Amino acid sequence: MFATLVAVLVITIFGYIINTISKPRNFPPGPKWYPFVGSSAVVQKTTMQYGSQWKAFSNLAKEYSTKALGLKLGSEQVVVVFGEKNIRQVFTEKEFEGRPDSFFIRLRCLGKRLGITFVDGPMWREHRQFTVKHLKNVGFGKTAMEKEIQNELANILEYIEKNRKSPINPKLILAMSVMNILWKFTAGERIEQERLSYILELFTKRSKAFSIAGGWLNLWPWIRFIIPDLSGYNLIKNLNQQISDIIKDAIIKHKNGTVQGSDFIYTFLQEMKENNNNFFHEEQLNTICLDILIAGSQTTSNVVEFAILCLIRYKAIQEKVYHEIKSTIGDNEPNWTDSNRLLYTMAFLLEVQRFYTIVPLAGPRRVLQDTTIDNYYIPKNTTVLLAVGDVHFDTEIWDEPHKFIPERFLDSNGNLIKTDHFYPFGMGRRRCPGDSLAKSFIFITFVGIVQKYKVESTNGVLPPEEPIIGLISGARPFTVEFIPRS
Numbered sequence: 314m315f316a317t318l319v320a321v322l323v324i325t326i327f328g329y330i331i332n333t334i335s336k337p338r339n340f341p342p343g344p345k346w347y348p349f350v351g352s353s354a355v356v357q358k359t360t361m362q363y364g365s366q367w368k369a370f371s372n373l374a375k376e377y378s379t380k381a382l383g384l385k386l387g388s389e390q391v392v393v394v395f396g397e398k399n400i401r402q403v404f405t406e407k408e409f410e411g412r413p414d415s416f417f418i419r420l421r422c423l424g425k426r427l428g429i430t431f432v433d434g435p436m437w438r439e440h441r442q443f444t445v446k447h448l449k450n451v452g453f454g455k456t457a458m459e460k461e462i463q464n465e466l467a468n469i470l471e472y473i474e475k476n477r478k479s480p481i482n483p484k485l486i487l488a489m490s491v492m493n494i495l496w497k498f499t500a501g502e503r504i505e506q507e508r509l510s511y512i513l514e515l516f517t518k519r520s521k522a523f524s525i526a527g528g529w530l531n532l533w534p535w536i537r538f539i540i541p542d543l544s545g546y547n548l549i550k551n552l553n554q555q556i557s558d559i560i561k562d563a564i565i566k567h568k569n570g571t572v573q574g575s576d577f578i579y580t581f582l583q584e585m586k587e588n589n590n591n592f593f594h595e596e597q598l599n600t601i602c603l604d605i606l607i608a609g610s611q612t613t614s615n616v617v618e619f620a621i622l623c624l625i626r627y628k629a630i631q632e633k634v635y636h637e638i639k640s641t642i643g644d645n646e647p648n649w650t651d652s653n654r655l656l657y658t659m660a661f662l663l664e665v666q667r668f669y670t671i672v673p674l675a676g677p678r679r680v681l682q683d684t685t686i687d688n689y690y691i692p693k694n695t696t697v698l699l700a701v702g703d704v705h706f707d708t709e710i711w712d713e714p715h716k717f718i719p720e721r722f723l724d725s726n727g728n729l730i731k732t733d734h735f736y737p738f739g740m741g742r743r744r745c746p747g748d749s750l751a752k753s754f755i756f757i758t759f760v761g762i763v764q765k766y767k768v769e770s771t772n773g774v775l776p777p778e779e780p781i782i783g784l785i786s787g788a789r790p791f792t793v794e795f796i797p798r799s
């Protein structure tokens with residue numbers, strides 16, 4: 314009897330192991346799968362070697378001569394797609410519209426499958442539509458939003474003026490401005506300064522500590538009980554707690570009428586009151602606010618920070634940008650309409666977003682039904698990541714992609730070229746809903762700074778060009794000197 318039990322146990326374990334290391338037939342090529350860890354060890358090793366998970370995937374894809382790389386990270390089957398054809402397929406076809414449901418994602422979403430970014434199906438459709446409509450109504454892409462951005466620009470300029478006797482690291486002030494704008498449209502007010510600095514510090518740590526696939530914590534969620542700090546678990550818990558507290562406070566203020574207006578929380582609470590819609594409840598409101606803050610804050614401020622980095626690395630280009638601004642709008646306060654006239658400046662900002670792709674690895678997506686990419690079989694529920702950063706450096710699309718050349722976005726008459734090979738905000742039905750806010754913030758803030766100051770590296774030492782790539786791309790810490798223009 315005992316021997317039979319042992320035999321059954323051994324066969325079961327053996328069967329389980331065989332199952333975990335067997336690839337589905339015609340699955341995309343990639344490293345070997347080992348019991349329990351899949352191909353995680355190779356991915357970790359390559360990530361250490363190349364400095365980011367995106368670069369690791371790119372190099373593995375080259376090694377296996379494929380544009381669809383098949384992996385297993387822990388127990389999750391993952392396919393990373395490369396090349397414009399495959400990336401457009403995943404961005405636009407319905408079967409790739411899902412989001413995975415993993416431990417890491419639930420942790421990010423306060424323990425539930427809620428919000429917009431990490432849900433799919435009817436819940437995602439309804440809330441994405443509601444949020445996009447609201448953002449448009451309250452002024453995303455309109456004058457009201459522009460006014461808010463101009464107010465934040467005034468704060469940034471005041472900060473620079475007060476502190477410019479010493480070198481300035483632009484990161485914090487830019488991040489604070491974006492957060493304040495996002496919060497104004499979400500909750501109708503700014504966030505208290507001290508709280509905001511602390512949250513931004515946690516955001517930076519989070520972005521560095523995790524890759525898009527969630528790192529160790531996603532592979533082996535139980536490690537949070539053994540190394541809660543080292544695994545990043547405590548960091549995310551703390552961040553969630555801090556942001557949730559702010560959101561909860563805002564909801565209470567809206568309920569007792571302390572804050573009034575037409576912001577997102579107000580509109581959502583109205584919808585809850587007026588329509589008996591099961592999808593609209595406070596936990597969902599909480600998570601959408603979290604989605605907006607997480608998806609919109611560092612992505613946007615990092616672009617302006619990279620733009621400042623490029624100004625100091627390419628001095629002649631800085632002068633060209635400045636002269637265009639000066640000769641076109643003079644000392645007038647910049648607004649989004651000026652983007653139709655400041656074409657070299659626009660080309661510069663587009664080149665910044667190509668050269669430093671903020672989301673080089675987009676997704677994750679969950680495959681909703683069995684499908685194929687490049688004739689490889691992709692089973693339902695596979696996680697798909699899109700190597701957008703590779704398209705932005707593809708030599709078949711761009712001349713000398715590793716050089717910073719704003720002119721590549723201009724034609725021979727100096728007009729902006731509309732390129733289809735550029736995906737900073739993704740495309741298709743999951744395209745970034747915050748792109749108009751991001752574009753306006755980036756343009757107005759950047760023009761406002763260059764209009765008033767020449768930006769130089771501290772003590773003539775150029776900061777490193779290479780970004781830090783975790784969940785998103787960010788500049789390595791650097792300081793600059795702001796010298797007033799006449």
Ligand code: HEM
Binds near residue numbers: 739
């Ligand atoms: C330069 C700044 C930004 C960049 C580069 C960026 C990039 C992206 C990209 C590439 C996606 C698509 C992911 C996918 O296809 O799976 C996305 C989605 C998203 N973004 Fe942005 N984003 C930026 C700013 C913002 C802002 C300001 C907001 C907030 C208003 C925002 C909110 C979102 C949300 C909620 C999603 C998820 C949409 C969905 O799943 O349906 N983003 N973003």
